[in-house]
Amino acid sequence: xxxxxxxxxxxxxxNYLESFVNNFDKxxxxxxxxxxxxxxxxxxxxxxWFTIENQLYAIKSWAEALKKExxxxxxxxxxxxxxxxxxxxxxxxxNIPMVGFHDILTVLISGNKAQVKLSSKDDVLIPYVLxxxxxxEPKFKDQYESVERLENYDAVIATGSDNTARYFEAxxxxxxxxxxxxxxxxxxxxxSETEEDLEGLAHDMLQYFGLGCRNITKLFVPKGYDxxxxxxxxxxxxxxxxxxxxxxxxxxxRTIFLMKQIPILENxxxxxxxxxxxxxxxxxxxxxYYEDKDKLKEHLAQNEEKIQAVVEKSESGIPFGxxxxxxxxxxxxxxDTLKWLMEL
Numbered sequence: 001x002x003x004x005x006x007x008x009x010x011x012x013x014x015n016y017l018e019s020f021v022n023n024f025d026k027x028x029x030x031x032x033x034x035x036x037x038x039x040x041x042x043x044x045x046x047x048x049w050f051t052i053e054n055q056l057y058a059i060k061s062w063a064e065a066l067k068k069e070x071x072x073x074x075x076x077x078x079x080x081x082x083x084x085x086x087x088x089x090x091x092x093x094x095n096i097p098m099v100g101f102h103d104i105l106t107v108l109i110s111g112n113k114a115q116v117k118l119s120s121k122d123d124v125l126i127p128y129v130l131x132x133x134x135x136x137e138p139k140f141k142d143q144y145e146s147v148e149r150l151e152n153y154d155a156v157i158a159t160g161s162d163n164t165a166r167y168f169e170a171x172x173x174x175x176x177x178x179x180x181x182x183x184x185x186x187x188x189x190x191x192s193e194t195e196e197d198l199e200g201l202a203h204d205m206l207q208y209f210g211l212g213c214r215n216i217t218k219l220f221v222p223k224g225y226d227x228x229x230x231x232x233x234x235x236x237x238x239x240x241x242x243x244x245x246x247x248x249x250x251x252x253x254r255t256i257f258l259m260k261q262i263p264i265l266e267n268x269x270x271x272x273x274x275x276x277x278x279x280x281x282x283x284x285x286x287x288x289y290y291e292d293k294d295k296l297k298e299h300l301a302q303n304e305e306k307i308q309a310v311v312e313k314s315e316s317g318i319p320f321g322x323x324x325x326x327x328x329x330x331x332x333x334x335x336d337t338l339k340w341l342m343e344l
Contacts, residue, residue, distance in 0.1 A: 001111070003081050003109070003111075006108070006109045007071045010066050010133070013133050024036070024040075039124060047094070048244070048245060049096075049209060057208075059098070059125075062129075074338075081110055083112065084341075085111070087113045088341065089156040089157070089172075090104060091160065092104075093119055094118070094120065095208075096212040102332070106338050107341065110338060111143075113142075113144070114144050115147055115153055116144070116145065155175050156168075157337065158177065158178070159332070184279050184280075184306065185216050185217065186278065186307060187218070188317065200319070200321020200322070203324070205270075210283070213332070214323045218277070220287075221288075223291050238267075269283070272286075274287055308333075
């Protein structure tokens, strides 16, 4: 299959997904729309973190990413892509909807075969989307295999926690591998942010309940910054506390902080704790004051292995509200997966 045909197939897939999302709440629906709607409810029943709203947001983001112009821009630097027919084992994550799809897409569009161990947390949505792709272009069926255990692979892409990453490194050490660990994202504020910027920041913090590596879990604010500005921007997300798992996290960590007499700020659904930690548990956010932005940048550079994205109001940063909208060329861990596959 030529690259142009692969691009066209994924572009059509994006169009289907966009149509399904746009027609989700319509009264009169087609049979295919009904299947889509039922799939979303089935996925939510399997994993309650995957709310209908979060699934629709993820699918809509993918529909946009799979526009033909985006696919062409992504692949343009690799104009001479040639299939090596390698079998690439993928151990997919499942923390947010379709988070493992980028690796699958990259393997398939490069002409290799994807042998995938899906996360049990996301084994409804991704298979549904792939079945749509196979209907569009049946040849992709020969490039994909869903397995419980990876076998007879030429290389591996595996995503997990820092603990599982050590296991992956040992287990897959005999083949080329990309092992992904825990990462999180941070935001740098300088006080010039508009209300719209702060509303975007709230989205970056709480979309997907803060479960993604592109969620903001650490805020850097200038000394003397009024944190009430952020609390005001967070207010429209107040209903997040009605999700039982999120509420359990909030109650648990609030209790722990109070028992340990750790000072916190709270608004009834998010806990703010001052500290140097980059990672924060669900329902909590860490914040830290800074005085010198250049020194802060040096600090972030020294800890780049922990950071997926930096949101800030500057040319170099990701704009507020866009952390959860990565482009196809925004690779996990900043490792060019497509280039890595081509060089195997």
